[in-house]
Structures are given as C-alpha cells and as structure tokens.
Amino acid sequence: MTQPPTDPNAAPPEEESAAEASAAEDKGAAEDFDAPVRVNPDESEREDGLVIDISGYEGPLDVLLTLARNQKVDLTKISILELAEQYLQFIQEARKLELDLAADYLVMAAWLAFLKSKLLLPPPEDEEGELSGAEMAARLAFQLQRLEAMRKASEQLTNRTRMGIHVFARGKPEGVRVIRTPEWQADLYELLKAYSVQRVRGTFTENYEVKKLPILAIEDARRRLENLIGAAMDWGRIDSFFPPDFGTGKKRRSALASTLSATLEMVKDGKLEIRQTGPFQPVYVRRRGDEAGRPSGAAPGTNE
Template sequence: MSGADQQNPQQPWPDGSETVRSEPQADGKALIVDVGGFEGPLDLLLELARHHKVDLKQISILALAEQYLAFIENLRKLQLEVAADYLVMAAWLAYLKSRLLIPAPPGTEEVEPADMAARLAFRLQRLQAMRDASAKLMSRHVLGRDVFVRGAPEPLVFDTKRIYGDNLIDLLKAYAERRSKKMRRQTYTIRKHPTWSIKEARGALERLVGVMNDWGSFETWLVDYLAEPGMRRSVMASSFTASLELAREGVLDLRQEGPFKPIYLRRHTPEAA
C-alpha cells in the first residue's frame, strides 16, 4: 500500500456508497478484508441490482454479472484482497457470463446457462422477500417501547345482602326437587368383564393335545392364558367344560385324586391289552 493510503485508513468504494477500514502494515502485504455492510456475495448482488433500480423479476443476469465483476476489480485495484466468498462468486459469474455469450458445444451435458441465470435470479428474489419480511417485522410496534399493556384495574367491593321470603313448605319443595334431579342423574353402568368362551378353550386344548404325553394340570397346560389379568376364572371354567367334552369324545384322559383336588389331563392313551 502507498504512503497516502497508510495515512488515510478510510478508503471509499468505487461507487462512493460504502467505506472499508484497514490498518497499515509494515511488511507491505495486501490486506484480506470482507466487504463491509454486506452479509455475503448474494447480498452484494442484490444491493447492486437495487442501486441500479433493476426489477428482480426482469433482471438481466449478464448486466448484473458485469457490475459485480467491475466492483470486485475496483477493489483489487485498491490493493485489497477480497474475502474468498466474493472471489468465488466473481469466478462463477465470469463463467456464467462466458456461457451466456458463447453457447456450449453440442453434445455437452452441462446445465443450460439460462437455467443457471434463472436459479440466481430466484435466489435474489427470495433474499429480497426475506429482507422485506424482516423490515416489516422490525417496523412493527414493540411491547414496552411503542405500546404498553393495560394496567390492573382497581378492585371493586360488592356488599351483598340476601333477603329470604320463603317458608318451610317452600324449603322442603326445593329440597325434594333437587334430590329428585340428583337421583335421576345417577345411573348404574355394568362393566363388561373379559371372558373366554368354551369354543376358544376347546380350540386351545385341541392344539395342545399333541404335546400332552404326560399328566398335567390346567395351570401347566394353560399358563399363557391364565397370565392375562381378569381371565383366570373364565379360563378355568371354560377349559374344564371343554375338557369334559374332549374326554367324552375320547381325545383326553382326566384324573382327579379327590374332591377339590387339582384336575390332571393328558392325551388319550388306550389301555394295554
């Protein structure tokens, strides 16, 4: 950097709209700076379009690319190295400009330059829409600064005096009417309990006949069904009835050693001759 540049730390942009601050360096190397006032290359493109009053819906990507490249070139003339993102955008716009001016050879599978320009224009429109929405939000009233909530109202105290003019008969009638309404509202609901039908018990025992080679109680063979909550009584009753039917048909053998003793069952085995 020259001595004049070192004496004046504020350097104007080519269009005179923004300034960048840089500190002099003794070794004479160029500074790596970011473009002040912009959040990225896309934001700079949008600002260039707005500065030249270009409609984003009818934007000329070629003209915008030329403006951007000229802007970056002016920065380089000031012996400043622009941030990498802006240089990447400049290289991409230079490539897009060449594609717009010189058509690609036939047979190439590259993206059409018109599509690339349309995508860039769409991104600029979307960025402008987000900035407009942000500006609308920031322009709204702020609670505690522009608008304030209503304060707590002063409490009102009411003095209520009840005057009763009914006699004992009216009191009894009112009590009887209220009791009758309360009695009418009370309903008894019978809850349905889970049950195991005899058909289901018979099917389960028929599926277990093949493994009933030895004596076993109902708890042994039907342990999976008895584990369900609230089903033990229904399972035992239905299984006992189904086992009697299967014993009568010669499918099962039943045995009980005494009254109220466990009932054992197994697959029917013919007696040895």
C-alpha cells in the first residue's frame, strides 16, 4: 500500500509527543474498558461505504471511529483537513443515492473531530464538571462493550430455532381416554338378596284386566238395527235406535257415529233407506220396500 505524502498541516513533533503522552495517560485511565471491540466485516467492507486515505490511516470511516474510541489509533496523527475534504466529496456522491448513509457518516466525522479536539487542547481550568478526554474515552469504551454484548445477544437470539420455521408443534392433541373398570365388593348375602329381587320382578301375581271403553262398536250398532228395523213399518229417527245407556256425553257421540256407519253399510247392502230433509236436520231410516204405513204426502217420521 502506498502511503500519501505527509500533511503540511500536521502538528509539530513537540505537540505530537505531548499528545502521545496524553493519549497514554488516557489509555491507562481506561484500562478497565480496553476489551477488544469486534468490527463486523460485512458493515466495514460495504461498497457504498466511505473509504478514506489520510496520513496515518487508510480504510473505512466507521472502522476509524471504532479504533479511535477504543484508543487503538492516535488521533493526533490524523489530518482533520484531509478527512473533511474526503468526507465532503463522499457526501456529494452519497446524497444522490442514500441520505441515511450520509447522515450516519456525518455523525462519525463529528465524533472524530470532537475526540481530536479533546486530545489536542488542554483541559479548561475554569470549567468544572466537564468530562476530560480520558473520561470520555473510558465512557465510550464502556458503551462499545455494551453495544457488543447487545449484538452478541441479538445474534444468539437470531440463531435460535424458531417456532414454525425450524421447529413445528404437533397437531391437535388427542383427548384423554378414561377407562373405568368397576370393582364390585359384596358378600354372599347381598348377592342372594339382589338375585331374589330380580326373580320377584319377573313374576306376576295379579291378572291384567283391560277396562272396557264406553264406546259402541259398529258391529253392535248393526246388530241392533237389524233387530229393531224389522218391527218398524215407517220412517224412524236414527237416534231412536241408540242403546238406552248411550244417550248423553261421549257415549251419545260414539253411538251416533257407529249407528250412522252401520246404517250406511246396510243401505249399501240394499236393506235400508235413508233420508234427510235439509242440512243439520235429523236423519230418518226405514226398511227398503216398505211403503205401507205412511199416508201419501206425509213427511218422513210422521204418523197419522
């Protein structure tokens, strides 16, 4: 690698030796925070990254910032003028492509300028409470260590097996089958008692009697009509052929339905004649072929 010419604006040797001594003191103050800091090569070797070439360093700007924070590069030998010129040239090109990248490198360059000013300038005596260069370097080293720990934890979490990608859960779990086996505990007396109860249930001590319903069967109604119609010489109302105990209530309705059905059957057989003077009027019946007994012009059911 060819080194560029020495910067004419570089500090004199006396200032450089004083700065190196101050940097050594700062390094001793930050001895507890000088753990190595890992730089991600993928991030440092990006094609769109800012690669600087100045006195004392050549490489990406983010790596220079990391080394400067970790006190591995002497900032007193770095020319801020060359850094600013190369950075401005890079900003002009990066502004056309990606604004976020330019903003990130602007923060890096500002930190480098701020750290170098802290190392070159003596600490002010009148201002109390302001952090010195060594204290700032120690804090930055501690923050970088915390950042490195976060990155490692993030990588460990990312490399873990994830549900649905590397590991798959089983399907719907099956229900738990509960098989119960009863165990009977009984003595001889209880067994004999249970057996006798079952035997008693199977025996019938009383005869079952079917109660006769209060209805008049069609066969009984026809038999009654055949017996009574032979003595009737004229028209008679159908309710006059009801049995004596079927005169009211449900019995009357049953007798009317059965007697009417029996009458229609006998009319079909040619044994009876049936008449009705109008809707909802009484029904009259008589034996077929018997016209004597009713004078001419008399209404059915009238006797003169």
